Amino acid sequence: MERFTTFTAAACPINQKNLNTDQILPARYLKWTRSMGFGKVLFHDLRFDVEGREKPDFPLNKLAWRNCKIVVTARNFGCGSSREAAVYALYDYGVRCIIAPSFGDIFAGNAVQNGLLTAVVTDNEAAEIMASLTQMPDLPLAIDLERQMIVCGNRIYSFTIDPVRRTRLLNGWDDLAFTENYRDRIRTFKASDQSQRPWAVPRKHL
Amino acid sequence: MQVTQPQTIIDKLWSAHEILRREDGESLLWVDRHYVHEGSFHAFGKLAERGANVAEPTLTFGVADHYVPTRGSRWSIANPEIARMVRQLEENCAKHGVKLFDVNDPDQGIVHVVGPEQGLTLPGLLIVCGDSHTSTHGALGAYAFGIGASEVAHVLMTQTIWQKKPKRMRVRVDGVTAPGIAAKDIMLAVIVRIGADGATGCAVEFTGSAIRALSIEGRLTLCNMSIEAGARCGVVAPDALSFVYLRDRPYAPTGAEFEQAIEAWSRLITDEGAPFDHEVEFDAASIAPIVTWGTSPQDALPIDATVPDPTRQPDAERAQYVHDALDYMGLVPGKKLTDIAIDRVFIGSCTNARIEDLRAAASVMAGRVSKVPGLVSPGSTLVKRQAEDEGLDRIFRDAGLEWAESGCSMCVGINGDLVAPGERCASTTNRNFRGRQGPGARTHLMSPAMVAAAAVTGHLADVRKLLGTRKP
Numbered sequence: 001m002e003r004f005t006t007f008t009a010a011a012c013p014i015n016q017k018n019l020n021t022d023q024i025l026p027a028r029y030l031k032w033t034r035s036m037g038f039g040k041v042l043f044h045d046l047r048f049d050v051e052g053r054e055k056p057d058f059p060l061n062k063l064a065w066r067n068c069k070i071v072v073t074a075r076n077f078g079c080g081s082s083r084e085a086a087v088y089a090l091y092d093y094g095v096r097c098i099i100a101p102s103f104g105d106i107f108a109g110n111a112v113q114n115g116l117l118t119a120v121v122t123d124n125e126a127a128e129i130m131a132s133l134t135q136m137p138d139l140p141l142a143i144d145l146e147r148q149m150i151v152c153g154n155r156i157y158s159f160t161i162d163p164v165r166r167t168r169l170l171n172g173w174d175d176l177a178f179t180e181n182y183r184d185r186i187r188t189f190k191a192s193d194q195s196q197r198p199w200a201v202p203r204k205h206l
Numbered sequence: 207m208q209v210t211q212p213q214t215i216i217d218k219l220w221s222a223h224e225i226l227r228r229e230d231g232e233s234l235l236w237v238d239r240h241y242v243h244e245g246s247f248h249a250f251g252k253l254a255e256r257g258a259n260v261a262e263p264t265l266t267f268g269v270a271d272h273y274v275p276t277r278g279s280r281w282s283i284a285n286p287e288i289a290r291m292v293r294q295l296e297e298n299c300a301k302h303g304v305k306l307f308d309v310n311d312p313d314q315g316i317v318h319v320v321g322p323e324q325g326l327t328l329p330g331l332l333i334v335c336g337d338s339h340t341s342t343h344g345a346l347g348a349y350a351f352g353i354g355a356s357e358v359a360h361v362l363m364t365q366t367i368w369q370k371k372p373k374r375m376r377v378r379v380d381g382v383t384a385p386g387i388a389a390k391d392i393m394l395a396v397i398v399r400i401g402a403d404g405a406t407g408c409a410v411e412f413t414g415s416a417i418r419a420l421s422i423e424g425r426l427t428l429c430n431m432s433i434e435a436g437a438r439c440g441v442v443a444p445d446a447l448s449f450v451y452l453r454d455r456p457y458a459p460t461g462a463e464f465e466q467a468i469e470a471w472s473r474l475i476t477d478e479g480a481p482f483d484h485e486v487e488f489d490a491a492s493i494a495p496i497v498t499w500g501t502s503p504q505d506a507l508p509i510d511a512t513v514p515d516p517t518r519q520p521d522a523e524r525a526q527y528v529h530d531a532l533d534y535m536g537l538v539p540g541k542k543l544t545d546i547a548i549d550r551v552f553i554g555s556c557t558n559a560r561i562e563d564l565r566a567a568a569s570v571m572a573g574r575v576s577k578v579p580g581l582v583s584p585g586s587t588l589v590k591r592q593a594e595d596e597g598l599d600r601i602f603r604d605a606g607l608e609w610a611e612s613g614c615s616m617c618v619g620i621n622g623d624l625v626a627p628g629e630r631c632a633s634t635t636n637r638n639f640r641g642r643q644g645p646g647a648r649t650h651l652m653s654p655a656m657v658a659a660a661a662v663t664g665h666l667a668d669v670r671k672l673l674g675t676r677k678p
Contacts, residue, residue: 022640050627076436084248104436106338175357179360186234189236199467200238
């Protein structure tokens with residue numbers, strides 16, 4: 001996984017609460033492999049009409065935000081289905097950071113596995129940043145994960161992220177690398193657990 | 207004697223699986239059961255990339271459910287893309303020596319119905335699956351949660367998962383529910399009160415006399431939808447009812463081992479005085495049949511209410527939200543919910559397609575005719591067979607509904623069972639998200655009995671008015 005570095009980029013405000021993963025990536029694309037390009041179907045049914053034409057009102061279709069690397073949105077982004085392809089769609093579109101007051105737990109877990117930052121700010125701060133971007137669409141945001149800071153014009157916001165996730169993003173680590181270090185602990189646990197909970201193993205085997 | 211702090215069931219389940227806790231607070235947890243389905247292909251792909259094997263194939267179980275056709279041949283699947291999804295799972299399971307309930311297995315069904323039904327899901331287990339409704343399995347006292355593809359790959363390779371301990375929430379529902387009220391109504395009432403993100407970051411224990419009074423099927427419905435309140439998982443402490451349910455299930459322990467298990471399972475209760483981070487209480491008697499009107503499960507109201515008015519919301523943002531939701535749903539403010547005409551019904555999904563759900567719907571539908579077309583997809587092939595033995599299939603067919611095979615079907619629509627654009631569907635499923643049942647589909651969530659009431663009247667209806675009014 002790539003290390004997360006400080007960057008400045010266009011940020012797209014999408015002022016909707018509970019934007020679930022069905023909206024981020026409709027289920028009919030779940031058959032796709034990643035090489036087919038999930039980015040082009042990101043937010044598909046919000047972005048395109050039934051004939052496949054862009055909906056001009058959807059923020060991602062506005063000129064200033066087409067090439068955004070940041071999405072700013074409202075509470076509970078990524079709730080619903082566990083589909084990791086929702087994160088692939090955002091990442092492959094070019095998005096590297098989502099700023100919101102809260103995230104669906106599974107989505108936030110999937111994001112960190114793929115180098116996508118979920119930056120948590122308050123409801124008011126999210127609304128404020130979205131308002132600034134709506135007023136000044138070309139205003140870029142600077143994201144500094146090391147210092148947990150968002151620079152928006154002359155305002156600086158701090159954001160929160162779980163410290164473990166922050167470290168992982170900064171180093172580009174993946175879980176497996178960590179787990180490798182604990183092979184022996186896992187083996188020991190398994191042996192003692194099986195003697196304590198013999199009933200936990202499925203009775204009928206292949 | 208050692209004095210131990212009182213613990214919640216959540217703490218007990220957690221510590222029983224904690225292999226280690228790092229200084230930064232992340233714990234490595236042992237996984238007792240890992241369920242995979244057609245959508246797990248990304249994860250198997252990651253294994254292939256690394257040339258890795260499944261660490262514990264005997265703790266891993268595959269179920270074909272998301273893409274399987276419910277109509278037409280299941281031996282020779284007509285749609286090549288869907289056939290490929292099903293075949294891919296077969297190949298991955300065969301390659302790694304993982305038991306698969308494949309599309310034509312007599313025990314096939316929706317993974318969250320099959321797990322409990324087969325006795326694979328047991329109290330005290332930690333269960334994961336690459337599906338958000340894995341929370342379902344908590345109904346039997348398991349710690350069960352949905353994960354993404356990268357985590358699925360990690361579990362396949364190590365049988366463990368990294369997690370940070372969630373906060374603990376207790377939802378207590380005391381009292382007696384009125385006739386016609388189902389577990390679905392209780393859970394929708396909870397979601398309305400706490401919101402679609404009300405339990406984010408929390409593991410939720412459901413407790414209280416109304417929860418104790420629920421059947422295992424009802425508890426499965428309840429825990430299933432805990433994810434719709436954002437919960438990491440939902441859990442109901444196992445009790446005598448759970449033990450009776452599990453005895454003699456194919457994969458459950460037997461004989462002395464079962465007795466030993468019951469002893470361990472009986473300790474899976476929240477100790478007196480154990481602390482929770484959040485507590486919410488409900489009076490079961492005040493819960494009415496509930497239907498959703500909008501595009502989130504929290505957009506729900508008692509059936510005797512009217513469609514909300516955007517101009518009467520507390521703030522502009524909420525007004526805009528209601529306006530947009532009504533626009534998508536094709537509803538006008540102030541209309542009585544019972545005046546909303548429907549185009550079709552769907553009875554199915556991991557939420558509400560178990561035998562008790564089918565019985566509840568059939569009892570309303572018996573001797574009546576559905577005014578709209580509809581599909582009934584049992585939660586598993588075993589449920590289907592049992593329903594047929596009980597003659598429930600005839601009730602649905604005689605009413606004019608289609609009786610189909612088991613799968614995720616019209617809950618998520620990826621097997622081709624779709625609600626047409628603009629069509630309004632009364633559905634026993636879990637998500638009324640925009641486009642969930644198909645692009646432009648309008649979904650109203652409700653209990654199986656309420657869906658049956660909607661079917662026979664042609665509009666959203668109060669099932670209580672149909673109870674006991676049947677012509678002889």
